[in-house]
Amino acid sequence: MLRFAYLSALWRLEQSAPPLLHRCSTVAIQLSSPVVAVPRPHITTILAMSADGKITDARHGAARFPSAADGRHLEQCLSTADATLFGANTLRAYGTTALITNPALLEQRRQQNRSPQPTHIVCSRSGQLEPTSRFFSQPVPRWLLTTPAGAAPWAASRSFERVWTAPARDGNFDWAAIVTELKTLGFQHLVVMGGGQLVAALVAADLIDELWLTVCPLIIGGHRTPTPCDGEGFALAQAPALTLISCQTIDNEVFLKYGRQRVSA
Numbered sequence: 259m260l261r262f263a264y265l266s267a268l269w270r271l272e273q274s275a276p277p278l279l280h281r282c283s284t285v286a287i288q289l290s291s292p293v294v295a296v297p298r299p300h301i302t303t304i305l306a307m308s309a310d311g312k313i314t315d316a317r318h319g320a321a322r323f324p325s326a327a328d329g330r331h332l333e334q335c336l337s338t339a340d341a342t343l344f345g346a347n348t349l350r351a352y353g354t355t356a357l358i359t360n361p362a363l364l365e366q367r368r369q370q371n372r373s374p375q376p377t378h379i380v381c382s383r384s385g386q387l388e389p390t391s392r393f394f395s396q397p398v399p400r401w402l403l404t405t406p407a408g409a410a411p412w413a414a415s416r417s418f419e420r421v422w423t424a425p426a427r428d429g430n431f432d433w434a435a436i437v438t439e440l441k442t443l444g445f446q447h448l449v450v451m452g453g454g455q456l457v458a459a460l461v462a463a464d465l466i467d468e469l470w471l472t473v474c475p476l477i478i479g480g481h482r483t484p485t486p487c488d489g490e491g492f493a494l495a496q497a498p499a500l501t502l503i504s505c506q507t508i509d510n511e512v513f514l515k516y517g518r519q520r521v522s523a
């Protein structure tokens with residue numbers, strides 16, 4: 259039984275540290291017991307937000323405010339992933355997904371016997387996605403995670419390699435079952451690219467192991483503007499605790515890496 263907090267395998271945290279970032283501070287949690295192997299993928303979330311904590315603008319458009327350095331940071335993180343998961347609104351906002359294009363990262367994946375791009379899994383209850391969006395011609399393996407109703411329009415289509423009807427509980431996606439199934443399918447590391455609704459569901463299920471947040475130098479505002487974690491929110495006493503793993507400043511942006519701090523009774 260664990261008596262103190264633990265982080266998921268620390269070597270994995272190291273593995274995903276981008277080389278462009280030099281750590282300026284590191285906090286490691288003392289372990290009183292060995293790290294427990296979890297029967298699910300290691301899950302990293304990566305987001306950029308404004309100084310006031312918004313991940314897009316008040317119109318919910320594509321979040322094009324982070325710098326090129328943040329783009330490289332995202333690409334580095336993606337290069338460690340077997341699959342990446344994102345919400346339907348994120349796809350609706352961009353019409354595309356993020357690709358690994360850096361030759362060194364592609365070569366690294368080749369040497370690791372990984373596909374050039376991770377599997378891109380769109381999460382959509384409704385299945386209502388624009389079939390002509392550029393996403394469907396990007397060179398990535400595409401899956402749709404959806405409901406039976408959401409799957410119906412895609413049944414005769416070859417747009418997705420897999421249209422996956424999500425295990426559900428009480429009418430909602432059963433995230434614990436979903437990620438466990440991903441592990442059995444061989445996905446060891448999952449990178450979640452947002453947005454705030456999807457991240458909220460995963461946080462509520464306590465499935466996020468580490469969180470990369472880039473703080474960008476602007477104020478967006480708006481009481482309905484998405485944040486890194488939306489949903490119903492938590493009372494302070496139940497708010498999931500994090501530990502700061504590293505932080506780095508590049509020009510006007512701050513790159514923060516947090517680990518989920520879990521305490522078992």
Ligand SMILES: NC(=O)c1ccc[n+]([C@@H]2O[C@H](COP(=O)([O-])OP(=O)(O)OC[C@H]3O[C@@H](n4cnc5c(N)ncnc54)[C@H](OP(=O)(O)O)[C@@H]3O)[C@@H](O)[C@H]2O)c1
Binds near residue numbers: 347381455457
């Ligand atoms: N700054 C950044 O790093 C960053 C990163 C990503 C996105 N963004 C921005 O964030 C905005 C989108 O964020 P968002 O919070 O509005 O939406 P989101 O999480 O991207 O997508 C929400 C949609 O995804 C599906 N979904 C999410 N969670 C679900 C769950 N638990 N069960 C079933 N379906 C689920 C639903 O699709 P259906 O409606 O189809 O049922 C839902 O309406 C965009 O404007 C984008 O530009 C910013």
